[in-house]
Amino acid sequence: MAGASATLLLPAARRFGAQALSATAAQALGRADASGGLGDGRRAQLLRHLQPIPNHWPIAALTRQLDAGDAAGAAWLRADPCRVQPDINGARLLGLGETLGLTAEDAAQLLPALRPLFGDAGFPIDAPVAARWYLRLPREAKVPAFTEPDDALGTDLFDHLAEGSEGRRWRSLLSEAQVVLHNHPWNARRAESGRTPVNSLWFWGAGVLPDHVRSPHAAFCSGDDTAAAIAAAAGIRRPLPARFEPIEDDAVFDLTGARDLSALEQAWLQPALAALRRGELRVLRIDTEDGAAFDLARGQRWRFWRRPRTGFGV
Structure with missing residues (x-):
């Protein structure tokens, strides 16, 4: 293991x-x-370690392949179930997918009401996993830019609506889907x-x-669905262990869900x-969502003159 290296992916310092x-x-x-300015945000962080070829970000197709194994031959769009809360200034995205505690029964009850709407538009909808819903699109479909949910949670829905003629x-379609879901008796039962x-x-x-996903690493360990799907396409997906253990010559451990710094220290x-x-x-190597990185090596123990850092900011 003397030649092994490990990378810990951490959330933003805040x-x-x-x-x-x-x-x-x-x-x-x-x-x-230490180095900074590597590109902030989850997408930039993952792209430092997993690079889809050609260079794009087709998360729906990648997670579809992981969930159902049938993503080839079509374009895909996630249409994840979510909860939007109206307020005086508009409406806010408050929960999505797994955070809603959805079951297979929920999907079986709600999806039939949505199938005519999206089927008539030429975009069949289904849910191989209860929390992840998909629209199958023609490969050549032109789709506007949509905001990733992590960038929208807690913010005003209207700031993220698709723009332009395609938007x-x-x-x-979104407005009609909201009416269908609002009126669905299954939602009343969930609320009750x-x-x-x-x-x-x-x-x-x-x-x-x-075409493929390239990575300089031998293993990518993550419990995050998006990261796991990209790593699976690269052939290096591994489960995330409960604590640090060198498992490959070059392994990445995805810890971006961590919020307790003391627990992170003890286990990792x-x-x-x-x-x-x-x-x-x-x-x-420690790589943060802020775009900062720290490379630690054994010989650095002689750098007595360096001041300690209390956090992961550069």
Whole structure:
């Protein structure tokens, strides 16, 4: 394992709030080689490690292939079930997909009411997974730019509606789908049982399968559906273990869901630093959603003059 390397993908620094690193971790991070400006956001972070060829971002096709294995031959668009809350200034996206606690029964009850609408438009809808709904499009379909849900959660829905002549068609389809879902008796039953109603759809991720996905890594470990789908296309998908353990010559561990810095240190950062000190790792790289990276190596322990870092900002 002496030549092995590991990369930890972390969320943006703000996700940890006022939490600070322990003295040991802060010292190691302060002595690391730091770089910034690598591109912020989840998409830019993943593209540093997984590159679809040709260069595009067809998440719907990639997750469809993972979910159903039939993505070839068509373009795909995610039409994920979501909850939109009207307010005085418009309407906000408050929940989507798995956060709504959807079951196969929910999909079986709601989808038949939507099939005539999208079928007549030439975009059949189905849900191989209860929380991920798909529209099958012709390969040559021209689709406007849609906002990814992570960029829209909590914000005004109207700031993210598709624009232009193609966008007009999709705005109309969305309005009709919202009426269908609002009037559906199954949503009333969900509300009566204390569950969140599904009152809208979120369109995103359009595209066709890439020819292949390139990566410099031997393994990509993630519990995130989007990352797992891209890594599966690259042939390097692995489950995310409960704590750090070097498993390949060059492995990535996707920890962007972490919010408790102390728990992250105990399960991941401290064991990885210990492996580095023992010479089991050649380099440990920390890559954040802010576009900052830190390369830690065993020889950096002699950099006594470096000041500790209390967080992951550059």
